[in-house]
């Protein structure tokens with residue numbers, strides 16, 4: 001499931017990049033309990049839309065999943081191409097999503113330690129494609145990137 | 154400024170309640186630097202829209218403020234009728250908003266300690282009107298409230 005989840009998240013990041021946006025993608029998956037191992041339900045998918053929607057707070061994968069019951073979040077896994085910022089990490093904690101699979105944390109290290117300290121399983125894949133996408137974007141649009149992470153320059 | 158900020162946040166909570174929503178309101182204010190003490194600019198205001206927009210992640214006050222520069226967030230104060238959940242607290246940390254004024258934290262205690270540990274000034278007004286609004290809502294709609302805070306029941 002993890003390899004497939006990351007492929008879906010990367011597709012979202014690439015879609016965001018094609019739209020002129022910040023190329024961070026994410027999906028929320030629910031592992032199927034009764035079916036064959038490794039199958040899942042796609043609950044939601046999305047990419048950063050700061051530029052496309054002038055949105056400073058949209059957490060698209062979770063927003064696009066709509067209103068889910070607390071039970072469902074607690075069985076799901078979230079995949080994200082980049083280490084989650086404090087806002088996205090806070091959403092993971094709010095909904096008690098138990099597992100986060102991260103493409104890479106070299107171009108940006110989010111709140112992985114906070115998540116672990118609260119009992120969330122955090123897996124970092126160190127995926128080269130995820131790093132390439134971010135490196136290129138940060139070179140192309142350093143200001144949009146700094147805005148996205150609240151940095152002054 | 155704090156009394157006025159909280160009045161605006163309570164107005165937003167009441168607006169949310171009238172719409173059949175979860176009555177939590179918030180505003181983002183920028184203190185004016187050169188003008189008379191206590192004057193401010195309203196950057197954004199909003200209320201919880203989980204029910205109105207089927208939104209699990211909208212942080213309306215910040216979203217309605219639009220894309221602000223990192224410099225502006227760092228000079229602003231956020232007012233919220235209720236202690237901020239982990240997602241909203243994460244947004245405050247992401248954008249390095251230095252000051253949070255909270256109406257009450259009796260019906261729900263959010264991530265105040267995390268905010269303080271990261272250097273955010275946290276002021277709790279212990280406002281009775283904020284408590285009344287939430288108490289009534291939780292009695293009327295316990296399930297929507299549990300969904301909002303990711304609790305099972």
Ligand SMILES: [Ca+2]
Pocket residue numbers: 106126
């Ligand atoms: Ca490496």
Ligand SMILES: [Ca+2]
Pocket residue numbers: 259279
């Ligand atoms: Ca009291």
Ligand SMILES: [Zn+2]
Pocket residue numbers: 084085086087088089
């Ligand atoms: Zn984020």
Ligand SMILES: [Zn+2]
Pocket residue numbers: 237238239240241242
């Ligand atoms: Zn919140």
